[in-house]
Amino acid sequence: MLSTAGANIRIVLVEPAGPLNVGSVARVMKNMGLHQLILVNPQCDYLGEEARLMAVRAADILETAKAVESLPAALVGCVRAIATTGDDSRSHPMPLEAPADALPWLLEAKSALIFGREDCGLTNAELNRAQRLIRIPSSDAYTSLNLAQAVAICCYELYKSVASCQKEEVASLGESASSIPDATDNLSTNNPEQLATSQTENPSISLNSAPLENLEGYYQQLETLLLKIGYLQPHTAASRMEKFRRLYNRAYPTVDEVAMLRGAIRQTEWAIKSYARSPVSDTLDGALPENPGDLKLES
Structure with missing residues (x-):
């Protein structure tokens, strides 16, 4: 399960400016079993001495990190993405979720967890690249978290989710096989109507989610x-x-x-x-008028 999470989830840093932060991110990623680091237009030397100093034994995460020019490029191959924001007053219609509630959703598919710039976070346009948003609760006295600290908290939540799944798997193996109904008995691909109903009840289920x-x-x-x-x-x-x-x-x-x-x-x-065009008005022949409400139905 841990190796699956490491293969599925990439950590995306948008325009990181501090090499110490990037090195710290690499270290905590390795601590928590993650290894895919994507840097969008990095503003520092992420392979330099300062970054390696903080990475300690996670220098390999830095060396295999990919630098790309844009956030869309960082998300290629992903079907799910969660973005982080530290601003709970941002005028954005998407709800802000707690990391523990939202992050397990990333474990099910190729996914990205996106973090913004140290000084100003992510723009609204960048937040809209994600399907869900999370905010780490913090004291009103000082709400802003350091980038590496925010990544550490989220990676730890992912690690806990993986550990919880592993415990459940071990517990289920200890039970009698006869007492455990086969999931495919209740949700069979041979019963399309039943499968469709299940997918309707849980929109996160998708047999073939689009990248x-x-x-x-x-x-x-x-x-x-x-x-x-x-x-x-x-x-x-x-x-x-x-x-x-x-x-x-x-x-x-x-x-x-x-x-x-x-x-x-x-x-x-x-x-x-x-479609044929009128040589006089240069509009489509037979097309609707500029204000479709002007049309009157014939009796």
Whole structure:
């Protein structure tokens, strides 16, 4: 279970500025059985003497760390992402969860745990790349945690979750096999109706969750189309697209569902190009007026 968590979960630091912090992060990751470190546009020498000094015996985490230019690049291959924020007054519609409640969700799939800059954290646009947000509770007297400390707390919570699962597995092995119903008896892939019901009750269950880069490609296509048809305006596009992101983040679409959505956009793009245009107004012949509410139904 611990090796699975290490293979599934990557720790993502966005523009870390302190080599001592990065070294400390590497050390606590190794303490807690994690080894995938991704640095987005690092602002320090993460392989230098200061970082190695704090990493101690976790220098291998630093040496295998990947530096990428953007957060989307850091999330390639992930199907789940949780971002951290230290600001409980931020105007953001996504609920803030406690680490112990949210982090076990990352154990089930290829996932990322995202941490922001030491001085200003993550932007709203970066927070919207994640499906869930967590905040570490702290005293009102001093709410801001050091980056490495925040990573340590979250990695420890993940480690506890793994240990708890392992204890449950050991306990179940000690029981009589006849007293333990096979999960597949109640949830069989041979019973699609029953499986669909289970997935509806627990939206985190997905047989084929779409990687985040697939969703990102869809968002880019959708924004381009909506700008083209005038649904979005350049000065408000970012805020409108945030709402679309939150909508799909709640839905956990599968690979096939994202492919269907992208196919619909491609067909719409083709129709726009192929539809006959009026030589006078340069609008689509037979298209809706600028204000669809002006249409009156014929009696």
